[in-house]
Amino acid sequence: MTAERTLSRRSFIKATGGASAIAAFGAPAVLRAQTATLKTTAWGGKWGEVMKATVIPAFEKEFRCKVETVSAFPYYPKLQATPKNAPLYDVLHSNTSEQWQAAVEGLVEPRIDAKNVPNIADVFPYAVSDKMVGVSMFTSAIGFGYRTDKGIVAPKSWKDLADAKFAGQRGSYIIPVNSLGQMHLMMLGKVYGKGLTDLDAAYKALEQLKPIKTFDFTGQMEKALLSGEVTIGVLHDSGIYRYDGQNQPIEFAAPQEGVLALEQVLAVTPGSKVKELAYAWVDFMLRPDIQKPLAEAVWYSPSNRKVKLDARYDAKLYNTEAKVAQLIQVDWRWYNERKDDIDARVARILRG
Amino acid sequence: MNGRPLDLARAAYLTVNGAIVFFLLMPIAIVLVFALNPTPYIAFPPVGVTLRWFVKFFSSPDFMSALWLSLRVAALVVVLSTTIGAMCALALARGNLPGARLLTTLFLSPLMLPAILTGLSLFQMLMLAGIGRPVWGLVVGHTLVAVPYVLRTTLAVLANFDRRIEEAAAVLGANPARVFFEVTLPLIRPGVIAGAIFAFIVSFDQLPISLFLVVPGGETLPVVLLNYIRFDLDGAIAAASMVSIVLALTAVVLLERIIGLRAYVRL
Secondary structure (H helix, E strand, C coil), X not given: CCCCCCCCHHHHHHHHHXXXXXXXXXXXXXXXXXXXXXXXXXXCHHHHHHHHHHHHHHHHHHHCCEEEEECCCCHHHHHHCCCCCCCCCCEEEECHHHHHHHHHCCCCCCCCCCCCCHHHHHECHHHHCCCCCCEEEEEEEEEEEEECCCCCCXXXXXXXXXXXXXXCCEEEECCCCCHHHHHHHHHHHXXXXXXXXXXXXXXXXXXXXXXXXXXXXHHHHHHHHHHCCCCEXXXXXXXXXXXXXXXXXXXXXXCCCXXXXXXXXXXXXXXXXXXXXXXXXXXXXXXXXXXXXXXXXXXXXXXXXXXXXXXXXXXXXXXXXXXXXXXXXXXXXXXXXXXXXXXXXXXHHHHC | CCHHHHHHHXXXXXXXXXXXXXXXXXXXXXXXXXXXXCCCCCCCCCCCCCCHHHHHHHHCHHHHHHHHHHHHHHHHHHHHHHHHHHHHHHHHHHCCCCCHHHHHHHHHHHHHCCHHHHHHHHHHHHHHCCCCCCHHHHHHHHHHHHHHHHHHHHHHHHHCCCHHHHHHHHHCCCCHHHHHHHHHHHHHHHHHHHHHHHHHHHHHCCCHHHXXXXXXXXXXXXXXXXXXXXXXXXXXXXXXXXXXXHHHHHHHHHHHHHHCHHHHHCC
C-alpha cells in the first residue's frame, strides 16, 4: 500500500484539460505557434516520475514545444561554465541556496515580473520574499522526524535535539554539502543565540550535539529513521509524510520556534533564447491545477494560495496564511558569502 | 617439531589472505542482502527474501534506458580505447619516437587528474565551441580516461616481447601486415584484452565525467542512481548494484571463455 497518490497521464490531462484549454486560448499566439525547446533542471524520485508522466506532456501539448529536463547535478557549476548568452538551462529549478549563488553571478534573473508570470499574484508572500530568487513554487517545512516506538515524547523545541538521551541516536547532515544541515546550523544560532546569523552561538550548540550522525542526503536520513539507526533527525515534512499510510513508526514534529522553509525555486536565465516560453513554464508550474496533483504526489506545500488540497493533505501541508507564518526563511546570500569559513569551522567541531 | 613453525606461518598466511578476501567481498554481500531484503532500508538480520527491488529496477523506464545507454557507451569506449591505446603503445614501444617517455606520461595524464576536472574541462570546451552535449561527447570523455588503462597493460606486455619472433616471420616471407595480425597481435592480446576489460568497467561505472557530459534526457546508470539516492534510498539501488556487478563479472568470464584469457596470462 502506498500513501503517494497515483496519477495516470489520462486522468491528469482530463483533470487539467479545462484549465489548459482556457490557458492555451489566452496564451500569446507566438507561443502556440512555435516548436521551441525549453531546457530546465529537474529533481528525480517521485517528483521526476510525475513530471515526466503528466506535467511535462501537458505543457508540451499546450505550448507545442519540447521540454528537456536534466537531473544530473551539479547545476550551478554547469551554468557557470556555459556562456551567459547561451545558457545551459532556460529555467533553473533548485533550492534557494543554489539559486542565490547563480543570482549573485548574474546567471539567473533575481526577480520575475508578474506581468510575465501572472500566477505570481496568487502566491504567498514567502514565495517572492526578499530572501528569494525567482519564485518558490512549493516548500517543505524542516523540523524533526522521530520514531514513535521508542517512548519518545514529540519534540517541541529545536533544543530537544540536544537531549542527552539522544546521544548517538540523533541525526543531521554533512553541513558543507547539504542545505538542510546549513539551515539547521543557522537555526541553532537563532534558538541558542541572537538570531539566524549568530554563528558563535551556533558553533557552541553544534558542539553540544555531539555525538551526532550526519548524512549526505535526506533520503539517507529517512532510511536511518525507518531502520532505527537514529531516533530523531532534522528532516523536512515531506520526507516523513511520504510514508503516510505505510504503517511506519515515524512522525514529523514542527518545533515551536518555527519550521525552516525548504523552497523549490524557479528562476529564468537572462540569456535564454526562449524567454517567453521560460516564463510560461514558471507560470504553468504555479497554476493551481498543476500545483495540486504535484503537491499531493510528493507532499510539498504549494505556494499558490488558491490551491485546494484534499482533506488528507490540507491537514498537514503549509497552505494557509496562518500556517505559512510559521515558515522561517534564511538569508542564503549572507550564508554563501561565509560558506568556506563556516565549512572549515564545522569540520573542526565535528572532527574533534 | 620442525613442521610446527611452518604450520603457524601457513595459518597466518591463510588468515591474512582470508581477511583480505573477506574485506573485499563483504560490501558485495551487504549489497546482496539489501537487494533481497523486503524492507526499504538496510536491516540486519534480513526479515525475508524478495525480488521486488529487482522487479522495480527492471520495470523502471528510467533505469532501463540508463542501463542500455551505459552499455552502448561502454561498448563504444571499449572499441575506441582499445584501438587507440594499443596503437599508441606500439608506437611508444617500437616507434623510436623522440620524447617517448614524455609522450607516455602525457597519455597517462588523464589518470593523474581528478576525473571531475576532466569532465568540467570537456564540458566547458564543448560549450565554448557551441557543440552542446552530443552522445559522442560522452563517449569521447569516457574514452579519454579509458585509453591509459589499455596503454599501460599493452606496454607491460610489449616490455617482455621477444622481437625475434617477428623478425623470424618477416624472414620467412610475411609482409608487415601479416606479421602484425598473425604474430604481434596474438602475442600482445593479453594486455589489450586486460585493458579492454578495464575500459569497459571504467566507462560503465563512470560518474564524474558523465555528470558533466550526459545528454538531457539521456543519463547513464551511475548518474541516474546518484540522482535516485538523493530522494529514494531503497533496495532498487542495491538491485542496480548487483546488476552492475553481474555485468562486470559476465564480461570477464565471457572474455575468458571466448578468448581464453587465462592461457595468455600464463605466458
